Amino acid sequence: MDYEFMDEIEELLLNEQYNAVIEKIEALDEDELSSQIMIPLAHAYSCNGDNNKALEILLSIDEDIDGDDLPYHFELAHCYYCSHKYRSAINEIQKCLEIEDSFVDGWILMCYIALDKDDEKMFEFASEKAKELDEAAWEECFGNNTGEEFAMYTPEELQTILTHITRYFGVAARSLKTVDTTNNPISILYIPPTKERNYITLVTTGIGAYKANVPENIKELNMDRIELVAYLPPEWDVDSEDIRFSWVARALQTLGTMIQFDDTWLGLGHTISNGSPFAPDTEFNGVILDNITNVERSAIQCQLPNNEIVTFYQIIPIYEEEMVFKIKNNFEDLFNLLIQNVGISYKGPININRPNVCEEMKEKKWAIPKSSLENILQWSGADGCYATDKIMLDNKPVGFMYRENPDNEYDSGWRFMAGDETEEYMNNPDNMGIYRLNTLCNYDVDITDFLDSPVGTAYYRNKRGEFVKNENFHKN
Numbered sequence: 001m002d003y004e005f006m007d008e009i010e011e012l013l014l015n016e017q018y019n020a021v022i023e024k025i026e027a028l029d030e031d032e033l034s035s036q037i038m039i040p041l042a043h044a045y046s047c048n049g050d051n052n053k054a055l056e057i058l059l060s061i062d063e064d065i066d067g068d069d070l071p072y073h074f075e076l077a078h079c080y081y082c083s084h085k086y087r088s089a090i091n092e093i094q095k096c097l098e099i100e101d102s103f104v105d106g107w108i109l110m111c112y113i114a115l116d117k118d119d120e121k122m123f124e125f126a127s128e129k130a131k132e133l134d135e136a137a138w139e140e141c142f143g144n145n146t147g148e149e150f151a152m153y154t155p156e157e158l159q160t161i162l163t164h165i166t167r168y169f170g171v172a173a174r175s176l177k178t179v180d181t182t183n184n185p186i187s188i189l190y191i192p193p194t195k196e197r198n199y200i201t202l203v204t205t206g207i208g209a210y211k212a213n214v215p216e217n218i219k220e221l222n223m224d225r226i227e228l229v230a231y232l233p234p235e236w237d238v239d240s241e242d243i244r245f246s247w248v249a250r251a252l253q254t255l256g257t258m259i260q261f262d263d264t265w266l267g268l269g270h271t272i273s274n275g276s277p278f279a280p281d282t283e284f285n286g287v288i289l290d291n292i293t294n295v296e297r298s299a300i301q302c303q304l305p306n307n308e309i310v311t312f313y314q315i316i317p318i319y320e321e322e323m324v325f326k327i328k329n330n331f332e333d334l335f336n337l338l339i340q341n342v343g344i345s346y347k348g349p350i351n352i353n354r355p356n357v358c359e360e361m362k363e364k365k366w367a368i369p370k371s372s373l374e375n376i377l378q379w380s381g382a383d384g385c386y387a388t389d390k391i392m393l394d395n396k397p398v399g400f401m402y403r404e405n406p407d408n409e410y411d412s413g414w415r416f417m418a419g420d421e422t423e424e425y426m427n428n429p430d431n432m433g434i435y436r437l438n439t440l441c442n443y444d445v446d447i448t449d450f451l452d453s454p455v456g457t458a459y460y461r462n463k464r465g466e467f468v469k470n471e472n473f474h475k476n
Helices: 003-014 018-026 035-047 051-060 070-082 086-099 104-117 120-141 155-168 216-221 243-261 320-328 331-341 437-443 445-450
Strands: 187-191 200-205 226-232 271-273 286-291 301-303 309-318 384-388 400-403 411-417 432-436 458-461 467-469
Touching: 003 018, 003 035, 018 035, 018 216, 035 051, 035 070, 051 070, 051 320, 070 086, 070 104, 086 104, 104 120, 104 243, 155 200, 155 301, 187 243, 200 243, 226 243, 243 309, 271 320, 286 320, 286 331, 309 320, 320 331, 384 437, 411 437, 432 437, 437 445, 445 467
Parallel strands: 226 309, 384 411
Antiparallel strands: 187 200, 200 226, 271 286, 286 309, 301 309, 384 432, 400 411, 400 458, 458 467
């Protein structure tokens, strides 16, 4: 390892020069990219708002990491937390604390998870541990604020924001009631269609009251205070609690809440995954932030009385394959691809049936998106397995499972079926795929207790939904 290079990277991270870190590490030759160099690379991507890329990097080096590598497990825990995969985050924190029980950052992250999960007992327990180790650190993160209080605009700032919205977006009829504003002052203004603007406009008010911790090298881009905009078809029933109509407003508020609770920031080109489709009538499962359209250029930014700037961004719903494309390339490439295939209409009123411009990347439509998989299984050794599409696409529970002699060094020998596959179905190799055991545990956690069974073992699920050992199974 080049210690001088790593010292330089650490210095850049301390100065929040994340783009510089990414450029320096990605400029290295492939044989220089050790697992220890990839951890700060993942950290830089995470701090730059690309949490999916950070997770991808960390998981790609998982097999090269020693079990007692605390920085790796904590970085992975933080990425899972930012992706709202709390169970996986807790698993990684527990690994950190097994390595070093006095690791205060682990206990503090546990506090944040407890707040998100509204788990008072977990918060009290983790807080007690953190305070014992470093009460000042705990006070700095929480103090008298347990995460339930939000930053709010001053009356003068709020009036400035509302005047700006009225001037450029239209007169708001009301705030939507389909989102919770009881303990959350982020409101969603409903601006009805007009002859000039034949679409519904939703605009947030309250996100920009909080000044996000944007990296120093891009602060001049004015992304520390933002509000969000979405355009909907004129017939959209915004007052309905039906998820088919309420998901956009809820997504707007969730993004605003995330900025304050997760102490993160969002700006142009950032993608945020929902983990699964927003509603049953669409396959959109994430959004990307883009510059707003259909307004004067001066509408993009609002100057507050203290001369600070609030920037307005439009949320564009995207498909999982489009999100993967953006991560592998960049947001400009995705925007160009959308314009080439859909035209500028992709920035107009949301069309739940908009073509997926990365359709060719779609292999099979998994019942559980890959981005939503969690680390459930603690397993050593070969973890490959076979499973049918009845489980992986149709989301049927495992009805029959058996373990045979492995095909290779990566194969665990486990085979999973729903139980109603016909002989013709099983003879078609396209109906079967190779997966990791942890993936199958995400689909059916009940199998976890039986995976240590030896080769030659089989189980079937009885009418009560319980797994029973098949004593007559003899396949080897």
